[in-house]
Amino acid sequence: MKKRLGTCCAFVVLLGLGQSLVNAQSTPEDWLIKSKNRAVYQLTKAAETYKPGMTPRSVEPDGSVRLAPCRDWTSGFFPGSLWYAYELSGNKKLAAQAGRFTLALDSVQHFTFTHDLGFMLFCSYGNAYRITGNKQYLKPLENGAASLYTRYNKRVKAIRSWDFGEWQFPVIIDNMMNIDFLFWAAKQFNKPAYFQAADNHANTTMRNHFRKDYSSYHVVSYDTISGKAIHKGTFQGYADNSAWARGQAWGLYGFTMSYGYTKEKKFLAQAEHIAAFIMNHPRLPKDKIPYWDYDAPNIPNALRDVSAATITASALLELSTQVTDGDKYFKFAEQILKSLSSDKYLAAPGSEHYFILKHSVGAFPNKSEVDTPINYADYYYLEALKRYADIKKIDLKLVASTTK
Numbered sequence: 001m002k003k004r005l006g007t008c009c010a011f012v013v014l015l016g017l018g019q020s021l022v023n024a025q026s027t028p029e030d031w032l033i034k035s036k037n038r039a040v041y042q043l044t045k046a047a048e049t050y051k052p053g054m055t056p057r058s059v060e061p062d063g064s065v066r067l068a069p070c071r072d073w074t075s076g077f078f079p080g081s082l083w084y085a086y087e088l089s090g091n092k093k094l095a096a097q098a099g100r101f102t103l104a105l106d107s108v109q110h111f112t113f114t115h116d117l118g119f120m121l122f123c124s125y126g127n128a129y130r131i132t133g134n135k136q137y138l139k140p141l142e143n144g145a146a147s148l149y150t151r152y153n154k155r156v157k158a159i160r161s162w163d164f165g166e167w168q169f170p171v172i173i174d175n176m177m178n179i180d181f182l183f184w185a186a187k188q189f190n191k192p193a194y195f196q197a198a199d200n201h202a203n204t205t206m207r208n209h210f211r212k213d214y215s216s217y218h219v220v221s222y223d224t225i226s227g228k229a230i231h232k233g234t235f236q237g238y239a240d241n242s243a244w245a246r247g248q249a250w251g252l253y254g255f256t257m258s259y260g261y262t263k264e265k266k267f268l269a270q271a272e273h274i275a276a277f278i279m280n281h282p283r284l285p286k287d288k289i290p291y292w293d294y295d296a297p298n299i300p301n302a303l304r305d306v307s308a309a310t311i312t313a314s315a316l317l318e319l320s321t322q323v324t325d326g327d328k329y330f331k332f333a334e335q336i337l338k339s340l341s342s343d344k345y346l347a348a349p350g351s352e353h354y355f356i357l358k359h360s361v362g363a364f365p366n367k368s369e370v371d372t373p374i375n376y377a378d379y380y381y382l383e384a385l386k387r388y389a390d391i392k393k394i395d396l397k398l399v400a401s402t403t404k
Contacts, residue, residue, distance in 0.1 A: 031337075032388070032394070033396075034346075035337070035346065035381075036089070037399070038346055038356065039088070039378075039385070040094070042350075042355065043082055043085045044094065045350065046353075047082060047097035052103070054069055055068050055077075055375070056355065056375060057072065057374070057375050058362065059352060059355065059373050066369075070107055071111070071114075073119055075105055076105065076108075076119050076120040077123055077376045077378070077379040078379075079098055079105065079123070079124035080123035080124050080127050080379050081356075081375070082094055082097055083098045083127040083128060084127070084379070084382035084386055085382060087131060087386055088382070088385060089397060095131075099128065102124045102137070106140060108120045108121055109139075109141075109144040111147055112147045112151065115148065115151055117145075117148040117178060117181060119376075122178075122180065122181040122184070125141050125144070126184070141188070142189050145191070145194060148178065148182060149194055152197040152201070153222075153224060155225070156222045157200040157201065157204045158171045158222065159171070159175055159201050161174070161175050169222040169223070171219070171220050172219050172220075173217070173250050173251050174247070175201070175205075176251055176253070176258070177250055179201050179202060179258065180254070180261075182198040183199075198258070199262060202258045202262075202267060205251075209251070210251075210270075214276070215243040215248060216243070216244075216247050216274075218233065218234040219232070219234060219235050234365075236362075238365070241295075242296075243295055245291060245292055245293055245305045246292075251274050252274040252312060252316070252319075253311055253315035255268075255274065256271040256319045257318070260322065268322060268323070271315075281294055287335075287344075288332065288336045288339055289304045289305075289306060289340070289345065289359075290308050291303065291305070303361050303370065304361075305361040306345055306358065306359045306360045306374075306377050307376055307377035310336075310381040312336065317388055317391060320333070320391070321391065333388070340381060345358055347373065352373045353373070355374075356377075357378055358373055359372075359373075360372060360373060362374060
């Protein structure tokens, strides 16, 4: 009888130990709870403060908020952030606000003057449809993809970025982000031409944007008759031959997602090469938040770019799920998120016009949005938090939201 009782007790102890391990694995760390709660609080207040069609973009040097109208390339990030905040919290009021701010971008679907329709529509309407399944969000996505496709040039085999400046046919590394929209739309709306255009764009970018060390130029201009690259330089980086931090992050994210859609190994290899450039860079600070340009002249006193860090973190988390040795990418992204969740970068409750993160750099050479909160930094931070929680199998909706 004593032997049976001892065996039973041992079983209970082991069962309890096993259960505690399961609970430990599914319980979020304090930094993650803090980040999620802060984001939900800030965005709840922001949604009550701003009006659909004029969303917060950044903070001006005089302390006022810079607003983004529908035509602005960043107009989709605030609605998209609200959708992610809803996913992380389960707060139905946030879902209602997200829908309200998303529908205000209805006119964007017909814009053919911009390559940023992925940012503007896929981050807003795309998340709306993914989360709700509501088909009212599909038509603007269908029309928006058609509008984006009009910018594809069959000779260059790429999508034109800007319509301003002296470039003949400029393609910026940022545009790797917008082909995500075309890849998705190709399958959703049975448009194989979209898939081919996106695939060609990725190949053209891989061939012409990258240097031997896998750093990227910002802008490559093409001859529309021969299709050949005729100029390589920068518009937002320190110099034509420098490594603009957000540009490297755009490239990493774009090729990671391109591999996800195509399963072409060359895109995966490219993503890993870019990741290695970023992760092993000798001028990357210990907290993993990069300087605005890896070649900025006044390092270590150069400004950091939080937006580059959030994009990198989100991309690395996605990349970690695509390879067998993904733990190195996951841990690096985790380091970034922990740094961003510190008081150095995370805005205090009610501060910074209800943005979530501080210290991003938009366009340093143009003295535009320098050392300020920026809406796309918040968006990719939230996306990274969601990806992190999904990989860790943590349901943050079970964690109560507070202002702390």
